[in-house]
Amino acid sequence: MIPGSAALVGAGPGDPGLLTLRAAQLLGEADVVLVDRLVSKEILEHVRPEATVVDVGKTSWTGTAPRQEEINAQLLEHVRAGRRVVRLKGGDPFVFGRGSEEAQALAAAGLPFEVVPGISSAIAVPAYAGIPVTARGVTQDVCVVTGHLDPDDPASRVRWQALATGPGTLVILMGQDRLPMLAAGLIRHGRAADTPAACIEQGTTTQQRVVVSTLEHLAREVAAAGLRAPVTTVVGDVVRLREELRWFGPDLEDA
Ligand SMILES: C[S@@+](CC[C@H](N)C(=O)[O-])C[C@H]1O[C@@H](n2cnc3c(N)ncnc32)[C@H](O)[C@@H]1O
Known part of the structure; x- marks a missing residue:
């Protein structure tokens, strides 16, 4: 990953073996990983020990998580600060994952990003x-x-x-x-x-x-x-x- 960029990455549905090779590679390069609630712990073992992992898990059944606008703002802030940011989402980022909104926020800000599809639940x-x-x-x-x-x-x-x-x-x-x-x-x-x-x-x-x-x-x-x-x-x-x-x-x- 280039510094000052983001990747919207699908983590798959739960079984850590369903993570894609590209996802594992980017997790190993990231400085910051913003992670969803449905992502399994084993998948985070691909993240470098010195990287920062931020739980931004949204759940409709606890209501305690950050709002989408706050997640978008965090994403932009880290990328603007020159970090390599992985936004790790359950399943596929573009299947009911609000990944499109995060991509739109990055696009509107003129910041570079890529999308790594995941295996959808x-x-x-x-x-x-x-x-x-x-x-x-x-x-x-x-x-x-x-x-x-x-x-x-x-x-x-x-x-x-x-x-x-x-x-x-x-x-x-x-x-x-x-x-x-x-x-x-x-x-x-x-x-x-x-x-x-x-x-x-x-x-x-x-x-x-x-x-x-x-x-x-x-x-x-x-x-x-x-x-x-x-x-x-x-x-x-x-x-x-x-x-x-x-x-x-x-x-x-x-x-
Ligand atoms: C917000 S949607 C995100 C879907 C995700 N982007 C995907 O492609 O799998 C979350 C829903 O996906 C389904 N889901 C995700 N992981 C699941 C799992 N391991 N078992 C059953 N359903 C799951 C459930 O219906 C859950 O409410």
Whole structure:
């Protein structure tokens, strides 16, 4: 890295082995690493001992972390001071990671940056649960969507009606708190109540837990199992393939 530059780097979904070679290289060159909450500790072993690691972890469930504007300001400040700055983000920086906003802040300030894509939880978490997001003969399309807002919330720009009748596979991130509303919304808009559906907690890690059910019953079974964030939800016929393709994880019994 050149001094006075930034890299927006994806750390992958949890398993430290899913870090890219480029990410490991840049972590080894950085003077400052601004790190998200969902990044595993083992990944930080790539950082030089003399580098500064700053936890800027944002979490919607504690509300104690810095705001995005403060993170952007820190990023710019370190780069302007001539440091080599890695902004390390969970999964891929441009998949619901607000990486685009950080890149825009750097671009607007005329500061040099690069982007290192990471393996996104949207693809990798289902894969570690034995669920391919597409499969020939099952479905040819997949949509990754945020479950952050209720389907009936006027502020939601997600077209739930189109999603209910559209893409074969839905991968819903950040939706664990709104599962009852999300499932009911999809069913109301036309997705069959018996569509296979799964929730994966702490996917790709040794704490991975999976609940498999149907769209109609998923929320109840996830609540009974006590799954907590981070959780990825998959809806669609591909979920059935887990029976055959399950290969990883100390899962709790499936419903
Ligand atoms: C703010 S989004 C960031 C996504 C990230 N940029 C990516 O590409 O994976 C965070 C959401 O990703 C999902 N997620 C991230 N890591 C996960 C994991 N190890 N297991 C399950 N879901 C995960 C959860 O839905 C979580 O609420």
